[in-house]
Amino acid sequence: MKNMQTATWPKVKTAGFDGFLISFGDQLNEPANRAALAFRDALERAGLAAVQETSTSLVSTYLRFDPLAFDHEAMRGELTALLAERNWFDADLPKGRKLWRVPTVYEGDFAPQLDEAAQAAGLTTAEAIASISTSRVRVQTIGFAPGMPYLGALPEVWNIPRQTALNAQTPAGGLCVAIRQLVLFPVATPTGWRHIGQTAFRLFRPETDAPFALRPGDEVVFEQTTPEAFAKMQNDPDGGAVNEVIA
Amino acid sequence: MNRTLTVLRAGPAMSVQDQGRAGYLAFGLSRSGAVDGLALLEGAALLGQDPRLAALEMGGMGGEFAVSETTRVALTGAPMRASIDGVNIQWNASHLLEAGQRLSIGAATSGSYGYLHLGGGINGAEVLGAQSAHLAAGIGKMLGDGDTVSIGPDTQTLTGQKIAAEPRFDGGTVRIVPSLQTEFFARSEIARFEATSFKRDTRGNRMGVRIIPDGDGFKTEAGLSVLSEVIVPGDVQVTGDGTPFVLLSECQTTGGYPRIGSVLPMDLPCVAQARAGATLQFQFVTLQEAVALERREAVRRKTLRGSVQPMIRNPHDIADLLSYQLISGATAGDDLERDIS
Numbered sequence: 261m262k263n264m265q266t267a268t269w270p271k272v273k274t275a276g277f278d279g280f281l282i283s284f285g286d287q288l289n290e291p292a293n294r295a296a297l298a299f300r301d302a303l304e305r306a307g308l309a310a311v312q313e314t315s316t317s318l319v320s321t322y323l324r325f326d327p328l329a330f331d332h333e334a335m336r337g338e339l340t341a342l343l344a345e346r347n348w349f350d351a352d353l354p355k356g357r358k359l360w361r362v363p364t365v366y367e368g369d370f371a372p373q374l375d376e377a378a379q380a381a382g383l384t385t386a387e388a389i390a391s392i393s394t395s396r397v398r399v400q401t402i403g404f405a406p407g408m409p410y411l412g413a414l415p416e417v418w419n420i421p422r423q424t425a426l427n428a429q430t431p432a433g434g435l436c437v438a439i440r441q442l443v444l445f446p447v448a449t450p451t452g453w454r455h456i457g458q459t460a461f462r463l464f465r466p467e468t469d470a471p472f473a474l475r476p477g478d479e480v481v482f483e484q485t486t487p488e489a490f491a492k493m494q495n496d497p498d499g500g501a502v503n504e505v506i507a
Numbered sequence: 508m509n510r511t512l513t514v515l516r517a518g519p520a521m522s523v524q525d526q527g528r529a530g531y532l533a534f535g536l537s538r539s540g541a542v543d544g545l546a547l548l549e550g551a552a553l554l555g556q557d558p559r560l561a562a563l564e565m566g567g568m569g570g571e572f573a574v575s576e577t578t579r580v581a582l583t584g585a586p587m588r589a590s591i592d593g594v595n596i597q598w599n600a601s602h603l604l605e606a607g608q609r610l611s612i613g614a615a616t617s618g619s620y621g622y623l624h625l626g627g628g629i630n631g632a633e634v635l636g637a638q639s640a641h642l643a644a645g646i647g648k649m650l651g652d653g654d655t656v657s658i659g660p661d662t663q664t665l666t667g668q669k670i671a672a673e674p675r676f677d678g679g680t681v682r683i684v685p686s687l688q689t690e691f692f693a694r695s696e697i698a699r700f701e702a703t704s705f706k707r708d709t710r711g712n713r714m715g716v717r718i719i720p721d722g723d724g725f726k727t728e729a730g731l732s733v734l735s736e737v738i739v740p741g742d743v744q745v746t747g748d749g750t751p752f753v754l755l756s757e758c759q760t761t762g763g764y765p766r767i768g769s770v771l772p773m774d775l776p777c778v779a780q781a782r783a784g785a786t787l788q789f790q791f792v793t794l795q796e797a798v799a800l801e802r803r804e805a806v807r808r809k810t811l812r813g814s815v816q817p818m819i820r821n822p823h824d825i826a827d828l829l830s831y832q833l834i835s836g837a838t839a840g841d842d843l844e845r846d847i848s
Contacts, residue, residue, distance in 0.1 A: 275687050276739045276769035277797050286734060300533075315533035315737060317761055322532070322737040327798050328805060403735070403761035406536040406644045410735075446535075447645050464536075466634050466646050472534040 283320040291349040292319035298351030354477040357507045363485035363500040370458035377454040380420040393484040407463035407472040412441040422452035433459045460499025510658040511575045520566025521650045528637035539641040540756045542779035546584035550624030552811040553581040553601040560628025561638040565621045569612020577605045579626030585618025600669040618676030618780040627661030669818045678785035681774040682792045688765040691727040707781040713757040724749015735763040741770040753778045773804040
């Protein structure tokens with residue numbers, strides 16, 4: 261069973277000179293994703309003096325520490341002891357999660373690769389829009405670029421590969437799809453993911469007190485809107501998005 | 508009055524950098540900061556000030572500068588041709604720049620990134636706790652012609668000092684530790700990686716540099732099926748065609764390419780400074796060896812100020828030689844500073 265603490269998982273490895281990675285699996289699955297988030301939270305609460313920073317990726321928790329103050333074996337010992345405290349795979353999702361409804365345009369130049377993505381998924385364009393715009397997806401991790409969410413899981417039909425070639429530049433707010441996941445870009449970036457919709461949602465707001473709009477565990481629905489309505493949302497940092505606390 | 512430095516003419520890749528903003532990895536924001544962190548420490552040692560103060564990072568070449576009021580400056584990192592009002596000045600040294608004078612900094616003679624430090628540091632706005640520009644994230648910007656930066660208060664007066672910079676501007680051998688995915692590579696590939704000479708590609712920036720092996724690229728069984736995982740500066744990721752990239756301070760925070768190892772933090776400036784065509788080699792060390800090396804380097808860096816010495820000037824370069832007291836063969840020792848009052 262994937263969602264059991266076993267002899268194989270979790271694994272503790274060093275990451276570079278001054279880090280450790282605690283992995284709860286080698287492929288994306290929900291219990292491992294929850295375990296990584298819960299373990300990071302526990303690590304933050306444990307307040308180990310040598311720990312300088314923690315984060316999560318899809319199914320792992322990372323920590324950076326000062327190896328000159330606390331040696332690697334001692335840190336490994338602390339991590340092993342903390343891991344033994346419970347079965348992390350049955351941990352709850354983080355508290356204070358939000359549900360965001362983000363208006364998204366799925367047509368024309370706002371969705372240049374929608375037809376192609378729909379075809380790869382074996383759907384008509386209309387079916388693809390219906391599927392994506394009603395799927396409630398969860399932020400599995402934030403990474404790559406500031407505030408950038410990886411969201412999932414989409415229905416199995418969306419298990420389509422990334423393109424082998426990169427799009428030269430997908431705009432900020434671009435919604436892209438591959439491998440049952442959606443990504444939303446905070447800044448314009450080259451990508452191998454297919455650009456299927458456009459939002460005006462600002463993920464990264466460095467000049468404000470709340471610089472990152474989304475957190476792991478938040479849920480999002482990319483609801484369909486029209487280009488006309490979208491034009492009016494451009495000056496709103498939330499791009500017309502609304503949110504409510506769900507847990 | 509607020510002192511300012513004006514960039515009269517900017518080189519192609521000039522930005523304000525300090526030690527960066529750690530703590531936002533969980534939100535996808537890498538720490539940024541000077542790609543050659545050692546240069547910040549050397550500049551701080553020369554000016555006798557806090558190494559956390561921000562400086563100007565200049566990629567490839569410098570520019571021309573003027574100050575609104577007399578300001579101490581120091582030059583570190585990749586050596587560049589520099590002069591004040593046409594008179595050549597030493598690199599890895601501190602100088603006095605008076606209002607109205609023009610500081611010209613040309614192309615790097617070796618290495619990639621030079622640093623201009625100001626007495627009192629750059630006193631710009633902080634974003635998320637640091638002044639460092641993070642160009643990929645849209646924080647800060649490249650400085651251009653006519654831009655000004657504000658200079659912090661300076662309580663000191665000492666200039667005319669020099670420091671022997673740690674050599675790191677011509678490539679060389681850098682130490683690397685095994686990391687997350689090193690075991691995905693066969694032992695024979697690891698051995699070949701260590702035996703290979705790499706040339707720093709023309710493709711490189713603050714995010715990372717591509718290094719081209721003198722033989723075949725590097726392969727792993729895991730190939731492209733590796734799950735995206737955390738990336739930290741120093742990681743050596745092997746891209747789809749087998750060519751490695753060494754990641755620097757402005758790197759992305761996650762990536763799906765396997766990492767063959769991670770460069771020791773103390774050796775990363777050597778990678779960042781290697782210019783296109785420079786040769787780099789990699790040598791694996793154990794974590795225990797890495798800790799011992801970093802510990803020794805941490806001590807050396809803490810005592811950098813002790814290695815700062817007065818510049819010995821050639822009498823031919825001293826315009827007002829006759830005003831110096833030379834008869835006893837010694838001076839009061841304050842000749843280099845006494846014009847600051």
